[in-house]
Amino acid sequence: xxxxxxxxxxxxxxxxxxxxxxxxxxxxxxxxxxxxxxxxxxxxxxxxxxxxxxxxxxxxxxxxxxxxxxxxxxxxxxxxxxxxxxxxxxxxxxxxxxxxxx
Amino acid sequence: xxxxxxxxxxxxxxxxxxxxxxxxxxxxxxxxxxxxxxxxxxxxxxxxxxxxxxxxxxxxxxxxxxxxxxxxxxxxxxxxxxxxxxxxxxxxxxxxxxxxxxxxxxxxxxxxxxxxxxxxxxxxxxxxxxxxxxxxxxxxxxxxxxxxxxxxxxxxxxxxxxxxxxxxxxxxxxxxxxxxxxxxxxxxxxxxxxxxxxxxxxxxxxxxxxxxxxxxxxxxxxxxxxxxxxxxxxxxxxxxxxxxxxxxxxxxxxxxxxxxxxxxxxxxxxxxxxxxxxxxxxxxxxxxxxxxxxxxxxxxxxxxxxxxxxxxxxxxxxxxxxxxxxxxxxxxxxxxxxxxxxxxxxxxxxxxxxxxxxxxxxxxxxxxxxxxxxxxxxxxxxxxxxxxxxxxxxxxxxxxxxxxxxxxxxxxxxxxxxxxxxxxxxxxxxxxxxxxxxxxxxxxxx
Numbered sequence: 334x335x336x337x338x339x340x341x342x343x344x345x346x347x348x349x350x351x352x353x354x355x356x357x358x359x360x361x362x363x364x365x366x367x368x369x370x371x372x373x374x375x376x377x378x379x380x381x382x383x384x385x386x387x388x389x390x391x392x393x394x395x396x397x398x399x400x401x402x403x404x405x406x407x408x409x410x411x412x413x414x415x416x417x418x419x420x421x422x423x424x425x426x427x428x429x430x431x432x433x434x435x
Numbered sequence: 436x437x438x439x440x441x442x443x444x445x446x447x448x449x450x451x452x453x454x455x456x457x458x459x460x461x462x463x464x465x466x467x468x469x470x471x472x473x474x475x476x477x478x479x480x481x482x483x484x485x486x487x488x489x490x491x492x493x494x495x496x497x498x499x500x501x502x503x504x505x506x507x508x509x510x511x512x513x514x515x516x517x518x519x520x521x522x523x524x525x526x527x528x529x530x531x532x533x534x535x536x537x538x539x540x541x542x543x544x545x546x547x548x549x550x551x552x553x554x555x556x557x558x559x560x561x562x563x564x565x566x567x568x569x570x571x572x573x574x575x576x577x578x579x580x581x582x583x584x585x586x587x588x589x590x591x592x593x594x595x596x597x598x599x600x601x602x603x604x605x606x607x608x609x610x611x612x613x614x615x616x617x618x619x620x621x622x623x624x625x626x627x628x629x630x631x632x633x634x635x636x637x638x639x640x641x642x643x644x645x646x647x648x649x650x651x652x653x654x655x656x657x658x659x660x661x662x663x664x665x666x667x668x669x670x671x672x673x674x675x676x677x678x679x680x681x682x683x684x685x686x687x688x689x690x691x692x693x694x695x696x697x698x699x700x701x702x703x704x705x706x707x708x709x710x711x712x713x714x715x716x717x718x719x720x721x722x723x724x725x726x727x728x729x730x731x732x733x734x735x736x737x738x739x740x741x742x743x744x745x746x747x748x749x750x751x752x753x754x755x756x757x758x759x760x761x762x763x764x765x766x767x768x769x770x771x772x773x774x775x776x777x778x779x780x781x782x783x784x785x786x787x788x789x790x791x792x793x794x795x796x797x798x799x800x801x802x803x804x805x806x807x808x809x810x811x812x813x814x815x816x817x818x819x820x821x822x823x824x825x826x827x828x829x830x831x832x833x834x835x836x837x838x839x840x841x842x843x844x845x846x847x848x849x850x851x852x853x854x855x856x857x858x859x860x861x862x863x864x865x866x867x868x869x870x871x872x873x874x875x876x877x878x879x880x881x
Contacts (some may be wrong), residue, residue, distance in 0.1 A: 341657060341693060343650065345702030348566050348863070354700035381805045390706050393697055394722045394734060401704045404590065411568065411860035412477060412822035414755065414793040415801075420800045429807055 334434050340366060342424035349409040350383075351420040353427050356397045369432040375400050378430055379423075383407075398427035400427075439619050440667035441612060441636070444469040444516075445499075445641030448476050452499050452642065454667035454686070459506040461683055462669050465619075468611040469499070469516035470641045477605055477747020478859045480521035481553070481580035491522030492529070496690050498772065504537040505600075508767045515590060515611050517604040521546055521580065527878055536879045542880040545593035547603040548581050549873035552746060552866070556581040559746070562864035573866050576750040579859060582707040583744040583866060586712030588624065589873035590614035596877065606746070607711045609637025620674040630714035631737025634869075639680065639698055639732065640744070643667045646680065646698040648688030661687025671729075679731040686838035695723045695730050702819060712868065714740050743865040753790065754830040756822050756836030758853035759797065762845065763815040770845040771796050771818035777844055778820050789833070817850070823858075830855045858874030 336342075339362045345352040355370060357363050376387045379402060383419070388405040406420050409414030442464045444455030448471045457822045458464060471493045484491025493499075493751045495516045505512060519526040527546040534542055560572030588748040591614045593601045596867040603611075613633035616622060639646050647668040652818035666686025671679045682690040699721060703709050709716040714737040721734045756777075762770040782789055795801035797817035820837065824830045836851040841851060 337653075337656065341697065343655070343697040343701055345700075347704065350704070352700075352702055353705060354697060356696050356700070360695070368608050379806060382803065390703075390704070390719075392700075392706060392718075393720050395699070397700060398697055399703065400644075400681075400705060411858060412753065412823075414791060414823060416655060416797065416819065416821075417802055424861065426803050426806050 334371070334432065335428065335431050336366070337428035340428065342387070342428050344419070344421055344424040345418045346388065346406055346410060349406045351402045351405040351423055353400045353402065353424055355400065355427065360396045365432065365435070367399065369430060370398065375402065375427070378427065379405055425429065430433055437620060437674045437787055438671050439465045439615060440570065440669060440671050441465065441615060441640065443640040443643040443667050444468040445471050446641065446645055447471065448473060448493060449495060450643060452502050452599060454665060456502050456506050457509050457683060457686065458667055458669055459503070459512050462510045464669060466513045466515060466615045468686050469497070469514070469518060470608050470611055470643070470785070471607065472517040472520055474861050475749065475859050476745055477520050477582050477710045478580045481749065484522045489525050492520045492526035493518035496526055497529060497533070500533050503540060504534055508537065508539050513594070513601045513615070515600070515614060515653060516601070517606055517611060518606045519546065521551070522602045523602050523603065523817040524876070525832045530600065530602065531878050537645070541881055542600065543553065543598050544600045544602065544652065544878045544880065545596070545598035545868055546594060546876045546878070547585070547589045547601065547606070547873060548876070549589070549871050550582045550603070550605040551580070551581050552871060553581045556748060558865055559866055562866065565863040571862060572770045573750065574750060574862060576752060578804045579749040579751060581746055581748045583746045583871050584712055585871065585873050586610050587614040588877050591617045593875050594618035598877065607713070608641040609675065609711055612637035613713060616672055616676070619835070624713070627714050627737035627739055629676050629715040631735040632678070633873065633876060634709065634711055634714055634716040635718060635732065635735035636670055636672060636678050636738065638703070639669060639678070639695065640668060642698060644688065645693055645701065647682045648694060651689065651694050651697060657693070659689045663687060674704070676735070678732040679726065679729045680732060690730060692723050692725050692730060695732060710741065712740065712744055714738070742868050744868050744871060745867055746864050748862045748864065749859050750862065752858040753823060754827060755858055756824065756830045756833045756853065756855045758834060758851065759817045760837070760840050760844070760848045761817045761850040762848055764847070767816050768796065768799065768813045770848065771816045773845045774818040774840050774848060775820055777840065778836050782833065785832065787829050787832045788822055788826070789822050789829065793821045795819040795821070
């Protein structure tokens with residue numbers, strides 16, 4: 334299944350680093366998301382954007398992950414030649430990832 | 436337990452004003468904060484100030500206050516804003532003049548300055564830049580401005596002295612919202628857990644509509660009603676730092692656990708270490724629960740601040756030129772590729788000095804550069820080029836080459852638009868907090 338079926342997401346930016354949240358609609362899907370949406374799988378997923386040093390942070394009381402992705406913004410908002418300089422649309426790309434349903 | 440009510444009036448420099456006025460009129464607010472100062476905005480404002488000493492504050496300040504002043508006259512609400520940008524004194528002069536004309540009286544306007552460290556930035560040449568870890572002195576560009584992110588303390592002092600409107604330059608966004616809490620509840624600046632909770636409030640409110648249904652809708656998955664009438668959020672905050680977020684009835688948008696979760700995580704990195712000039716906040720144990728009246732948010736904590744302030748150094752960084760042209764129907768994608776190739780070849784033939792060049796296809800790969808597959812059927816596409824140049828002349832040549840695709844390019848191309856922007860870039864360093872001396876001045880409208 335696609336992540337957009339079970340989770341939502343929002344992108345932020347700081348310099349040349351993109352931050353992308355991943356929040357399951359239902360708490361019971363959190364374990365599955367944690368199993369398959371890892372630092373490695375997200376690095377591979379965003380490879381073509383130049384993503385490196387992906388760190389995954391977890392929240393304890395809210396089922397949610399935060400991915401901090403370096404080097405993904407074409408040099409940062411003031412330097413980038415991309416049409417979407419902030420990477421606002423990256424959340425939609427993450428939600429296109431397919432994961433097994435168990 | 437004592438409670439105060441704080442509204443969010445703006446989430447960025449050019450935000451709508453109607454939701455803020457609606458909050459003042461109908462929200463029974465004690466305070467409203469307007470966060471209007473993005474990282475680069477202050478450097479651009481500094482340029483405006485150099486051209487005209489009476490300018491250099493937020494472009495919409497007069498427009499906003501023409502609506503805010505009558506509203507707070509009818510519904511007394513204290514206003515805290517960083518709309519002062521590079522020139523809080525000039526912003527104050529303008530607001531005071533407008534308040535007198537609008538017939539307000541017994542109004543005390545406070546101006547917070549001291550964030551501008553442009554005059555001493557050369558002292559910090561050895562400081563590493565956060566962007567690339569090299570010394571600031573290696574930048575080798577014309578520096579326009581340097582502004583430190585001040586904390587809540589000078590705003591608290593202004594409120595303690597009875598200010599009704601507080602106008603600042605660069606302060607940390609959450610500090611605009613922590614200040615009324617510290618002032619009203621008598622919190623100590625050593626009570627880091629409380630400051631962590633105040634930082635959470637600021638973090639949730641500083642982007643205004645982004646917590647109440649903006650930047651959220653996904654039709655069929657996350658539906659949001661009437662975004663054209665999006666209501667901005669307000670919060671009831673208790674003396675212990677517990678927060679309940681609300682949105683006014685009969686406004687568009689959506690406030691639920693999911694909208695709050697998205698904003699909780701927005702633009703933070705390590706949730707256990709959210710650095711501000713006031714505190715290092717920890718959001719990792721935050722709880723978000725829907726209650727009858729709104730969304731209850733609790734569980735933020737904090738530890739001692741670093742005593743270092745982030746400084747945004749604005750500098751000139753050449754020009755970025757963008758241009759595009761559309762193709763449709765049979766062979767649209769191949770025509771678009773040919774169009775970009777023509778421009779690129781022309782730049783090479785004319786030896787136009789280009790520091791960086793990028794060719795995209797809007798509708799195919801412009802957002803993700805191939806992370807997602809191209810559509811199977813491309814019936815229309817926009818060829819786009821973007822280039823960085825050091826001189827305006829080179830930027831102008833690129834624009835000319837883009838425009839010449841009408842008569843000299845592939846068949847049936849339409850919709851050429853070009854834009855050239857002078858780039859103000861930002862480098863960030865930290866300096867010890869005692870390198871700044873915040874000052875507060877008061878002007879009374881009698």
